[in-house]
Amino acid sequence: MDNQKKSKNSKITVRKVTMIIITEGLILSVLLISFAMKRLSENKVDPLDKKEPVVQTGTNNIAITPTVDPIQELKKEQEAKQQEVLKEAKLLAAGYDYDKAINMLKSEEGYENIESYMIAINEFEEEKKSLEPFGAYKSSSEVSHLFFHSLIYDTSKAFDGDYKTNGYNYYMVTVKEFKEILRQLYENDYVLVSVHDLVTKVTKEDGTTAYQDGEILLPPNKKPFVLSQDDVNYYDYMVGDGFASCMVIDENGKPSTLIRNDDGTTSIGDYDMVPIVERFIEEHPDFSYRGARGIIALTGYEGALGYRTDPASKGSKTYDQDRETVKQVAKVMKQYGWEFASHSNGHRDMEACTVEFLKKDTDKWLKYVGFLVGETDLYIFPFGIDIQSGAGTYKNAKFQYLDSVGFYYYFGVFKEPWIQVKDNYVRMSRRAIDGQAMIQYPERLKDIFNLSTILDDARPALK
Numbered sequence: 001m002d003n004q005k006k007s008k009n010s011k012i013t014v015r016k017v018t019m020i021i022i023t024e025g026l027i028l029s030v031l032l033i034s035f036a037m038k039r040l041s042e043n044k045v046d047p048l049d050k051k052e053p054v055v056q057t058g059t060n061n062i063a064i065t066p067t068v069d070p071i072q073e074l075k076k077e078q079e080a081k082q083q084e085v086l087k088e089a090k091l092l093a094a095g096y097d098y099d100k101a102i103n104m105l106k107s108e109e110g111y112e113n114i115e116s117y118m119i120a121i122n123e124f125e126e127e128k129k130s131l132e133p134f135g136a137y138k139s140s141s142e143v144s145h146l147f148f149h150s151l152i153y154d155t156s157k158a159f160d161g162d163y164k165t166n167g168y169n170y171y172m173v174t175v176k177e178f179k180e181i182l183r184q185l186y187e188n189d190y191v192l193v194s195v196h197d198l199v200t201k202v203t204k205e206d207g208t209t210a211y212q213d214g215e216i217l218l219p220p221n222k223k224p225f226v227l228s229q230d231d232v233n234y235y236d237y238m239v240g241d242g243f244a245s246c247m248v249i250d251e252n253g254k255p256s257t258l259i260r261n262d263d264g265t266t267s268i269g270d271y272d273m274v275p276i277v278e279r280f281i282e283e284h285p286d287f288s289y290r291g292a293r294g295i296i297a298l299t300g301y302e303g304a305l306g307y308r309t310d311p312a313s314k315g316s317k318t319y320d321q322d323r324e325t326v327k328q329v330a331k332v333m334k335q336y337g338w339e340f341a342s343h344s345n346g347h348r349d350m351e352a353c354t355v356e357f358l359k360k361d362t363d364k365w366l367k368y369v370g371f372l373v374g375e376t377d378l379y380i381f382p383f384g385i386d387i388q389s390g391a392g393t394y395k396n397a398k399f400q401y402l403d404s405v406g407f408y409y410y411f412g413v414f415k416e417p418w419i420q421v422k423d424n425y426v427r428m429s430r431r432a433i434d435g436q437a438m439i440q441y442p443e444r445l446k447d448i449f450n451l452s453t454i455l456d457d458a459r460p461a462l463k
Contacts (some may be wrong), residue, residue, distance in 0.1 A: 082108075086116055089124075094285040096191075096218060098128040128217075135191070135218030140198050144417050144448065145226040145430040147297075147380075150234065151175050153259070153271040154242030155458035164241060166463050170436045174456040178273065181433065182280050184449050185225070186287050192277075193224040194292040194339065195378070195409060199419070199426045210423040211408075216289065227294035228411070228430065229273045230343055230380065234306035244271040246306025247329050254278055255333045258306075274338065293337035297380040300345040300369040305329055310368055323372060330373040341378035342370065342407065351385050355397045358387070362405060377408040384413025384430065391418075394425060415444045435459060 085108060092101035102124050105117045112118065137143060152158040152174045159165050173181070193216060200214040216224055234246055244257035250268050255278065257271040270276045273294070281288045303309040307322035316322070330340065344350060345365040350358055370376065379402060381387070387398040387410075394410075402410075403425065414429035431437075437444060439462055442451050 082114060082116065086120060089120060091285055093120075093124050093127070095288055095290050096131070096286070097290045098124045098131075130219060131217035132220045134213075134216055135220060135222035135224060136189070137223060140213045140419050140421065142417055143193075143198060143224050143226065143419070145195075145228065145411065145428055146433050146448075147228040147230060147413075147430045148173055148178065148273060148433050149230050150232065150238065150243050151178050151272050151276075152242050153244065155456065157240065157242030159458060159460050160241075164237070165460065168241070168435075169460055169462055171434045173434060173438075174458065175271070175276065176456050176458075177438075177454050178276060179280075180454045181449060182276070182287075184454070186280075186284055188448070189221050189223055190225050190287075190448075191218060191222045191289050192227055192281075192287055192292050192294070193289040194337070195226050195295065195426075195428070196339075197289065197292065198224065198226060199409075199421055201408075208423070211421050211426050213421070218289065224289065226428075226430075227277070228297060228341070228380065229294060230297045231299060231347075232272075232274075232296045233299055233302055233304060235302050244306070247272075247274065247333070249329055249332050250275075253332065255329065255336055255338065274333070278336065288337070291337045293339070295339045295341050295378060295380070296333070297341045297343035298369050298373065299343045299347045299382075300365045301347065304369050304372060309372060311364075326372040334374065339378065340373045340376050341380045341409075341411070342366075342376065343380045344382050345369070347382040349383060349385050350381055350387050350398065351389065355401065358398050359401055362402065366405065375406065377406055378411070379407040379409065380411045380430075381413075384432070386410070386412040386427075391420065393420075393422060394427070399425075415441070435462065 085104065089101040089104045092098075092104065102121055105111055105121055108114070108117065111121075134140070134142070149172050152168060152172050155174055158168045158172070158174075197214045197216055199211050201209055201211055203209050218224065232247070234244060239245075243259075245260045245266075246258050248256055248258045248268055250256040254275070256268050256275040258266055258268050259271050260266050270279060274296070277294065281293075298304045301310055301312075303313060303322070304326050307326050308316055309319070309323045309326055313319055313322075334340075342362070342365050345361045345368070348357070348361065353361075387402075388394055388396055408424070409426045409428070411428050411430050413432055415431065416429070417431070418429040420427040431444070433445070438451055438455060439459075445451060
């Protein structure tokens with residue numbers, strides 16, 4: 001009986017204590033809320049104010065820490081992302097890829113409710129309506145293919161009066177001249193295109209394939225052109241004569257060139273065509289059609305891109321490393337839109353050579369250069385001399401072998417645009433841009449440039 005009383009009394013006591021704790025807790029909560037409201041009133045802070053919080057100090061010098069409004073922060077993040085997407089879409093549109101630009105904006109969730117997106121989409125659609133196939137031209141037959149050799153960045157070394165000066169004067173262009181050429185091309189409404197967009201391979205209804213003019217769409221005043229550079233090998237004979245030393249990837253991950261200075265140091269910068277074109281397109285995105293760049297033609301007898309990766313250099317301590325470097329540089333260049341072409345392995349006259357020589361030469365190039373830069377279907381003839389004279393259809397054994405190993409686009413040299421598009425190959429002429437053409441045959445280039453403002457004052461007279 002006594003135990004039952006004790007148990008009952010114990011339960012009553014627990015309940016009383018519990019009630020006391022709850023009551024005190026409620027009283028404490030009320031006091032805390034009252035204190036907080038008083039402090040807010042003293043500091044004149046409206047708890048419902050949605051503006052940016054301000055740090056204020058009360059009478060007791062106790063700081064009120066501002067809180068971050070998650071809704072405002074989320075809104076800022078969304079706006080920043082929208083601006084980034086819009087910037088990328090406008091860059092695509094500047095390069096005439098309106099469909100991709102429009103699809104990019106429309107792929108964003110709720111794009112219909114984003115005013116800046118809808119304005120841009122409408123603008124892109126209107127601009128797209130004004131485009132014409134080949135722009136100012138009617139077909140690929142009017143398109144010029146301009147080619148250069150390595151650019152001279154230091155004229156005092158290239159034109160120093162030694163036995164190589166006249167050769168450089170004939171066949172090279174200076175950095176200063178090239179920059180002015182780019183400026184004039186842009187001012188004269190030329191747009192850089194890929195030869196693979198110019199003429200494309202299609203599959204017919206019967207399953208066979210053929211080459212035909214591509215669907216290049218440009219504003220009616222724009223004129224497409226193709227660009228290439230020969231012998232981007234930086235040969236030994238050029239050392240110390242004011243040329244770049246090799247192709248590299250710069251600190252920003254972009255293709256660039258390196259020079260070796262007289263004091264043994266090196267510098268990376270715009271010393272040849274590739275980085276100069278990259279910088280120009282960065283400043284003028286409408287100069288490149290859908291990210292197009294130029295064609296880099298390589299021989300193989302002294303390696304590639306300034307690295308000695310040829311069989312004769314196997315004894316070099318950096319041979320394996322140089323081969324890997326060429327692979328990496330070529331990979332980045334292709335990501336930026338640059339294309340590679342065979343310029344033969346030994347740079348010989350392929351019309352005069354035998355079929356057997358052409359086969360061995362081609363096999364060497366594929367093994368020691370093609371293996372490093374990747375597959376290509378572009379073949380640029382050394383000296384511009386075709387494997388077959390005349391404008392007739394290719395039928396000879398040399399063509400058959402080149403075709404069998406995957407070359408379908410062939411490039412010679414002529415004073416004006418010319419192209420031959422067949423079911424199984426494309427044959428295109430290139431226009432040389434060098435000292436000889438600019439000085440001896442200016443009439444051949446007057447449809448493109450104003451040579452009076454291009455020629456470098458440092459260039460000597462041709463001999």
